[in-house]
Amino acid sequence: MxxxxxxxxxxxxxxxxxxxxxxxxxxxxxxxxxxxxxxxxxxxxxxxxxxxxxxxAYEPPQWPDGRPKQFHLDVAVRDLDEAERRALAAGATKAAEQPMPTSWRVLLDPAGHPFCVTTLIPA
The missing domain is CATH 3.10.180.10 (2,3-Dihydroxybiphenyl 1,2-Dioxygenase, domain 1)
Incomplete structure (x- = not known):
């Protein structure tokens, strides 16, 4: 290597x-x-x-269309419901579109950046 x-x-x-x-x-x-x-x-x-x-002139990205296109963060968690609850309590909002809510939840940070909490990545 x-x-x-x-x-x-x-x-x-x-x-x-x-x-x-x-x-x-x-x-x-x-x-x-x-x-x-x-x-x-x-x-x-x-x-x-x-x-x-x-x-x-900051413009938050749009989910899922990506205008302006940016990357997003995935946060590995053990319990989706608990992670979502805590992120919402900290100031996140839940995205309207949820492509696979049993494995990950799409949330938006206070500036509008999409991020996911997911059990698909080992926590």
Missing amino acids: TQPVGRLGSIALDCDDPRTLAAFWATVLDGRITVETDRFCGVELGSLLLVTVRVP
């Missing part, structure tokens, strides 16, 4: 309110906010940093 170039250090999410989005993801993923400004926040998740960045 060859040596990797490096390791994935962070994932950045565009938004209009970095503080609110960072607080949401810190709650959902049991992270710790280590950087917090009006333009940029960082949530420490072990060896990964989740970054929330204010962008001018």
Whole structure:
């Protein structure tokens, strides 16, 4: 096996309110906010940093059509109902379209980014 170039250090999410989005993801993923400004926040998740960045004229992605097209995050869980309940309590909303609700639930973070809670990935 060859040596990797490096390791994935962070994932950045565009938004209009970095503080609110960072607080949401810190709650959902049991992270710790280590950087917090009006333009940029960082949530420490072990060896990964989740970054929330204010962008001018931010438009949330649309699910399932993907306008503007972005990636989404999958959160591995043991209990879908409990994970959904806790994410909703933290500020998520449930997407109208649920393609396979017995294995994953599509939710939207406070900035409108789709993410899934799923039992298909080992928790």
